[in-house]
Amino acid sequence: MNTVEKRPVYLQVRDQLADKIQSGIWLANEKLPAERQLSEQFSITRVTARQALVQLEAEGLIFRSNRRGWFVTPQRINYDPSRDIGFVSYVEEQGFSARTETLSKMLIEVPDWVAEQAGIPEGTPVYEIFRRRYINERPCLIEKIYLNPKNCPGILQHSLDRSLWHLLRTEYKLDPYERHIEIYPQTLEARVADALAVNTGSTGLYIRRLCHDQNGEFLELDEEFWLHNAMKVVVSVTSNG
Amino acid sequence: MNTVEKRPVYLQVRDQLADKIQSGIWLANEKLPAERQLSEQFSITRVTARQALVQLEAEGLIFRSNRRGWFVTPQRINYDPSRDIGFVSYVEEQGFSARTETLSKMLIEVPDWVAEQAGIPEGTPVYEIFRRRYINERPCLIEKIYLNPKNCPGILQHSLDRSLWHLLRTEYKLDPYERHIEIYPQTLEARVADALAVNTGSTGLYIRRLCHDQNGEFLELDEEFWLHNAMKVVVSVTSNG
DNA sequence: AAGTGGTCTAGACCACGTG
């Protein structure tokens, strides 16, 4: 690499790789050359090549898939956690394909922290649902949902691969009145990372949505673990003034 | 390090360091031992020690300050970008101190991308304000604000180190009616990273807020670049049903 | 079997921050 520049070598490599992506030479989901190949090409160590790749990963330009290689990250989708229209149709409106997969569903005793958040007594039964969602066949998000069985008895008999809120509205006449939403970047815990086929400890975006009805009764607690580069949160808020 | 465990060494080190933080042996803002000291202590290379530290940084447990060392991250504050109550009082309510510093303020021709976002003609004059905000004397966020001078002529003569929206409300009788908010993780560009005394390319959380009044006229565009570990976004949305 | 990333060693020099 050029040593006249004072910008660190790994950032110079980053720039050249970023160029290939931003100029469209490498397209979305395309595989990058192997690390050893890059290090030879730029006359640097594999460590340095990796440093450039990790940097691009942090920026969201590329992602890695287990031990298969590095790939160009597709465009972010927009996502509005305050709305409950179907995920699939919402994503498809933006020109992507989407799919939901139910990983497990069962009736359990409410976990303590959920009880506390939801404002319901400890030991109450709740439905727990795990789902995985894909955008263009790439797993982008794991969802953990806790539902109040009082409001939607027998919901586990339905297919949960479609819009949950469509089901809640049409079958149970439920409507969320108030939503408390929390959002922050966080690394993905092992189980979630595995389910998304990324490394443990990679960056994610955590979204928690707590819904109550008009009487202040607990409806749903939804936890979402997103790949950090897969989306943008977009919310519109109108004053009630 | 123990080689019987199959968990990678750097994660074992991470666990031990994380323990010291979570059990309160190391307190918020406390400096960690030097990298060379850690590598000796755990009988590992400095590279591996750094891997553990970078992991903890990604998790938000520690942060680095230029070449001074690694420090324990203080607790996240809550932040509601949909509200315009003063930042300082909002943070102080949570038991932290806060401070705002105006880095620059001027009247400029609107940048093209701002014009597009705000829906105003290219070339229109706008006020541009850069501010830096501290929580417990730690710089946590850089803010770029674009204001429509039509609505708040002469605002640059005021001190902007206090709540901007307090000023807009009391002096100019302005009230935001609709806010479009975008949130996503992104690495901090060089200038912003410098201003926050962190490394170029470190993870941040980007928040954009676009405010219009009841007539659909552009009021404010606000861009915020946060340290990724400094806060949680907390929004409440109530149905207007 | 071959190729890929994941982890790790044992050094080195540099740039910057702090005394």
Next chain:
DNA sequence: ACGTGGTCTAGACCACTTT
């Protein structure tokens, strides 16, 4: 001047995926 993190080299072995 010294201690700190920031960068970089030149290898090695392992675990998993793909062919």
